[in-house]
Amino acid sequence: MKRRLPREFFARDAAAVARDLLGRVLCRRLPDRRVLRGRLVEVEAYVGPEDRASHAWRGRTPRNVAMFEAGGIAYVFRVYGIHFCLNAVTGRQGFPAAVLLRAAESPIDGVSASGPGRLCRAFSVDASFDGASFVGPDLWLEPGDLAPDRAVQRTARIGVDYAGAWARRRLRFVVAGSPDASGPRRLR
DNA sequence: GGTGCGATTGCA
DNA sequence: GCAATCGCACCA
Numbered sequence: 001m002k003r004r005l006p007r008e009f010f011a012r013d014a015a016a017v018a019r020d021l022l023g024r025v026l027c028r029r030l031p032d033r034r035v036l037r038g039r040l041v042e043v044e045a046y047v048g049p050e051d052r053a054s055h056a057w058r059g060r061t062p063r064n065v066a067m068f069e070a071g072g073i074a075y076v077f078r079v080y081g082i083h084f085c086l087n088a089v090t091g092r093q094g095f096p097a098a099v100l101l102r103a104a105e106s107p108i109d110g111v112s113a114s115g116p117g118r119l120c121r122a123f124s125v126d127a128s129f130d131g132a133s134f135v136g137p138d139l140w141l142e143p144g145d146l147a148p149d150r151a152v153q154r155t156a157r158i159g160v161d162y163a164g165a166w167a168r169r170r171l172r173f174v175v176a177g178s179p180d181a182s183g184p185r186r187l188r
Numbered sequence: 189g190g191t192g193c194g195a196t197t198g199c200a
Numbered sequence: 201g202c203a204a205t206c207g208c209a210c211c212a
Contacts, residue, residue: 044195053195063208080196081205087195100195117196159195 005141010071010134014090014097017071018045018173021088022152025142026104028123036123038104038113039144041178044157045171046087046098053163056096066131067096074139076120076130083117086125088134088141102158105178151176 005024010017021043028036046054046067055064055077066075066089075087075098087098104119105112113122120126125139132139154170161167 046195055195058209061209077195078205078207080194081207083196085195102195115196157195162194 002142004135005143007070007072007135009141010088010090011092012071012090014045014047014099015171017088017090018043018099018171019152021099021101021141022173022175023150024144026101026123027140027142028125029138030124036106037142038106038111038119038123040101040104041175042103042114043173044100044102045090045173046100047171048091048095048097051097051163052166053157053160054096054098060096064096067098068094069131071097072134074125074129074132074134076125076127078127079117084120084126085116086120086123086129102172103178 021040024040026038056067070093071090073089075089076084079085086101089098091097102116103114113119153174153176155172156168157172
């Protein structure tokens, strides 16, 4: 069995974790014991309580409690009443921060999950994973092998235009040239 | 207790 | 271009 990224991996600020997550392999063990794997190619950092684009901006609520936990767990929320979005919680207990996983490509079969909602569907992640361990038996990350010199593109985050100056912060990280990058055709 | 809307997607 | 669809945040 391959190595899992340890809890300490998540115990840094969200932007650092986000950058480091590119090329890592998202792993999900299904009830039938099959294991799905996909290389992360697009993520976004939500960096703290002052980040106006973050769900935690207005403080702790029933929805976002997972963001306030110590790094190493999942934060899953429903968006537009239809889709789920999967985040890796980062940082220390009490400080709300997370990395939204937006797109992955499968190193095995080349199937891509482009977009946070589609990623959750592809990996069969739903609200029951909110607060679940990201170093657990059903959900974890493996190191992966992104070439160190593989270019990483930084852009503004998608769909947070309401967030004032925070909307313009370049907290979206994409593996340059990845065909699986999601978002509006327009790349900001 | 009522209301407005979103860290999106798919289809016209 | 826009409907789908619902939990949650906010106001009363």
